[in-house]
Amino acid sequence: MCATEPVFVTQPSTMINHVIDAKLTTQSLTFRPGNPVTFGVMAINRSDRFAAFELQILAATGDREFNWYRLSPEVSAAKPPGDRTQFQVEILDSPIPNFIGDINITIIISSPQLATERRLVLHLTVEPAEEASLLSVSLPTQRLQVYPRNTIDIPIEVQNLGLRSAEIALYLKDIDLTWLIGTGERRLRLEAGQSTKVTFQCCPPGASQVLSNDYPFTIVATDTQGATASATGILEVLPVGFVQFEVQPSQQRLPAKSSHLLNWLSNIAVFQLHFYNASNLLQQVAIEMRGKDCQSCQIQVDPETANLSLGKETLISLSVQVKRPWIGRVKNLQLEAKARLSDRRLGSTEPATQFLILRVLPIVPTWLLLVLLALLSALLAVVLNPGAISHFDTVNAVRFSGTSGLSTLVLSGADDCTIRSWTREPSWNFTKPEMLSPNGTLTEGSLNTGCKNSKPQSLKSPKGLLAVLGQAVRVLELIPKNNDLVFAGLENGELQAWDVNSRRKLYSLKDGEDKTNDRVLSLAFAENSRSLYSSYGSGLIRKWQISPTSGGQSSTNPQRFPDRFKFPVWAIALSKDEKVLIGAGSYKSLIYWDLSTPESPVPTQISLSSNKFEFGNQTDQDYFLSIEFAPNSPSLATADSDGFITLWNLQKCQRIKSYYPENSGSQLPQMKCEISEQWLASPQKQAIRNIKFTPDGRQLVSAGDDGRIVAWKINDKNHAPKVVTTIPDTKITSIDLIADNQRILICSGAEDFKVRLHTLEQR
Incomplete structure (x- = not known):
């Protein structure tokens, strides 16, 4: 038999903007307690955008917290213009407790995307129940929210409506009884007309054992005379946790070092993407590949969409196929694997993006080609400015340091978990600024610290290393007094203080209440160097009391x-x-x-x-x-x-x-x-990631995703830009500047792993 389509009745609209159209299957209903009735609502998208719809149902003078109806679906999916969404509303109880008569029900159809709403009216007649119970059970709050491993009280109100005292038994049903603290049964005696409050305590298990979901439960009351009453509620287990994303290893080469001669022609590298679901949300994850080198590769993800079970690790295989040249140079292909979760209530994965490097060797390397390239490189090094200095991952922060009267240094921090220092050297081309060269070597004994518990590539060349911190460096800030201590804000929420001159770690700062590795995003020092402010990915701001000497102790108790x-x-x-x-x-x-x-x-x-x-x-x-x-x-x-x-x-x-x-x-x-x-500031409307005023305050220097460093004159109505430099196909993440005679020196860090030095002539 074919299902009968519901007939919807249109009500006249008083809305000026008709982007939401709506209809009801009926204009009036009759309800008797114990016999649920239903009606349908159709929402039609009359806009020119995708839109999702929500329903809110109100009864005149009714208790909005009283759970008297059930809605399906609760929130619709976003649909294109002209499409429609059908809702089913089931009336479970009288909107007004113990009310008999006629009620006007208002149905409000709204859309977050359209910023407007539509209202319809339904006439509801409530008739008396066939049999009246001598007991009354109610829940002051029908929906309760709790995090895993947290305890919550479920309050119940019981009333004896009879004319004699009663022995009453209360039962908590339809919920896992292992969650209860104590039993799911309560016994009490109530005199005629007396009411009382009873509490059940509930504690859901850990995130890996319980889904974030609605868990309906029922409170049933019975007495020795056979009277029965019940009330229903919902225990919502809130989402908590995170999804960890790693690639092991994140750098490979073709052919692999262990390849036999027969595998020398191999042109496929396989990366293993590791996901660990440490949340209580059932997730699906898809991989989106980014980066300019993706177009030169054939990429296959298996599976394309993976299910992430609670508390378990899931592997996704990422195959990258490239065309290797017979003779030529080694290519380092940079790929970005971005994870997209199906449920974004807890944000993205940690981290959201993994950076992959594939080193592609030519099939037939020749010693002659290598010699010629070496000679050409040597010649270019003498005639031209050398290339920009490089980290082994994205550079997140650069700072100029005076270091207690010594020659000016450039300090840089990056996702390769290191801080490097650079000095200025004269350029062979006097029309260009000085070049940067690595400064000093990391203190012996500090090389055993690696990035994410494994030594980074940076350690293969320790020259110029100031610090290896074990976590990605998000931000750097120098202490104003003497300028000889640098504070690094890390991915795991820790602050580390390093002596710029001795290259030794002095102490660390970490909030003892931070259990989530809250990443540091920005730092700001007070002028007296005694107070340091820090901001975080969670939205917190902390204030630390700083010891400017090497005798400082690690702190766990900042002002929040x-x-x-x-x-x-x-x-x-x-x-x-x-x-x-x-x-x-x-x-x-x-x-x-x-x-x-x-x-x-x-x-x-x-x-x-x-x-x-x-x-x-x-x-x-x-x-x-x-x-x-x-x-x-x-x-x-x-x-x-x-x-x-x-x-x-x-x-x-x-x-x-x-x-x-x-x-x-x-x-x-x-x-x-x-x-x-x-x-x-960006003609392509791309993000501007860093701005700095010149010391005299007459100019503002900006840098961002369009690869440009631009100087802007303040109070210039035309805002004519003076482009200091343009770095094609890269994003500049950080800049810093100092005055140098009649010019401004600017250092920059970028997503291409490089640190550069630029010159701005004063104007």
């Missing part, structure tokens, strides 16, 4: 700023008078911390709207990546993921009515600050 935001704090900046700390991150959020009372910093969110500019709705893919206070003015410069640079006048701010975008962070007081200047 009171609000944890729901986005990573990508950058922080401390004002010159040290009374204001600005934090910036996802949703293009700016948080203004008033440090007038250091023990109780007060946060305020800066609104992104002004009379001159309108940023619009922001998502978690919109960031402020770099912020900088101007040296001689109250201006704050920001650089964002859309390629814009904005100057804010923090002396012209006023409080406004608070508005909190969904998932945008903490609910904070809002203020609007005047935007004095704004311009598009």
